[in-house]
Amino acid sequence: MYPLQTERPYALNQWYVAAWSHEVGRTIFERKILGQSLVFYRTQAGKPIAMDNACPHRRYALSNGRLEGDDIECAYHGFKFNGNGKCVHVPQQDKIPAAFVTRTYPLVECWQWVWIWMGDPDKADPSLIPDSKWFKDKEPGWRGFAGAVDLLKARYMLLHENLLDLSHLGFLHARNIGTPRVAQSAVEFEVRSDHMALWRNVNSDEFENQPLGKLMGVKGLVDRVMEQQFFAPNLHITGPAFYSAREGGVNPGQSFGAFRVFHGITPETPTTTHYFWGCSRNFEIEDNELDNIMRKFLRGVVDEDIEASETIERLITTGGTLVPEISAISDGAGLRGRRIMQSLIEKDLG
Numbered sequence: 001m002y003p004l005q006t007e008r009p010y011a012l013n014q015w016y017v018a019a020w021s022h023e024v025g026r027t028i029f030e031r032k033i034l035g036q037s038l039v040f041y042r043t044q045a046g047k048p049i050a051m052d053n054a055c056p057h058r059r060y061a062l063s064n065g066r067l068e069g070d071d072i073e074c075a076y077h078g079f080k081f082n083g084n085g086k087c088v089h090v091p092q093q094d095k096i097p098a099a100f101v102t103r104t105y106p107l108v109e110c111w112q113w114v115w116i117w118m119g120d121p122d123k124a125d126p127s128l129i130p131d132s133k134w135f136k137d138k139e140p141g142w143r144g145f146a147g148a149v150d151l152l153k154a155r156y157m158l159l160h161e162n163l164l165d166l167s168h169l170g171f172l173h174a175r176n177i178g179t180p181r182v183a184q185s186a187v188e189f190e191v192r193s194d195h196m197a198l199w200r201n202v203n204s205d206e207f208e209n210q211p212l213g214k215l216m217g218v219k220g221l222v223d224r225v226m227e228q229q230f231f232a233p234n235l236h237i238t239g240p241a242f243y244s245a246r247e248g249g250v251n252p253g254q255s256f257g258a259f260r261v262f263h264g265i266t267p268e269t270p271t272t273t274h275y276f277w278g279c280s281r282n283f284e285i286e287d288n289e290l291d292n293i294m295r296k297f298l299r300g301v302v303d304e305d306i307e308a309s310e311t312i313e314r315l316i317t318t319g320g321t322l323v324p325e326i327s328a329i330s331d332g333a334g335l336r337g338r339r340i341m342q343s344l345i346e347k348d349l350g
């Protein structure tokens, strides 16, 4: 499926962000992940549960049911299923066949997210989830905060490619975070054991008058160090750090602060995508109100990425892909990202 050269839409044997931890509670909710309609809830002891939404009796939606203790009761004929997917009650019969089960999915909570394994459960190794150190969660001097989850009418690969080519900051985000120098600066990348690392330096750049520059108290020209990690197939971490420019800065080398944006990209269907985004920063970490201000700021940036991805989806879906692609030097990481994603799908196929 374009832009991947495979008809399989996604890799199954992988961890994907399925929900914010705060979303999963004692109220059942439905979310479709990799084409499967699932229900999520939390047991009384706090364990998150995901199971197929279609009740195995007559396929009514369990999301319309209700929780009774740790069991979910279907609202159609009253069958009950426990958190392991086992049917534990059928009205009008005492004996419940062992085959009365529905599928549940391995879940792990890491950072502020619930991660799900949709493939072969025997392969669900939690150590494959990106290490929590990347989230700087327990690192002194950093403060994490939740962003949101958005549902895009665009295939997930468009969002991956968006993040693997941040030269777009200079154009798509020119009003809030990018400058022409970001687009002109060369990106370098390297494929490491568990992720792809990307970095670029943008030197002696204007940033003082941009909204984020004002929030960070930037004065004069800055050197922007942009580091990034891509943990295929689900997570990107984009992290800029700002310093007073070594050439032309007010106080060369002084740090204005850094932040990390976490992007969990989970296919809903082949052409729609859940976009989980959150942030951690190392400046003004006692300032609760700054969480809201930064969230609103990032909301504006994310909305521009959503608009771009959905516009491309519309063109390639309804207009076909008759216009051939051209790829420039700046597409090196994006093209490598495509190959990595494709190889994960092919690995599933054996």
Ligand code: FES
Residues within 6 Å of the ligand: 055, 056, 057, 058, 059, 060, 074, 075, 076, 077, 078, 079
């Ligand atoms: S469809 Fe769920 S109990 Fe019948």
Ligand SMILES: [Fe+2]
Residues within 6 Å of the ligand: 162, 168, 169, 172, 173, 301, 305
């Ligand atoms: Fe963007």
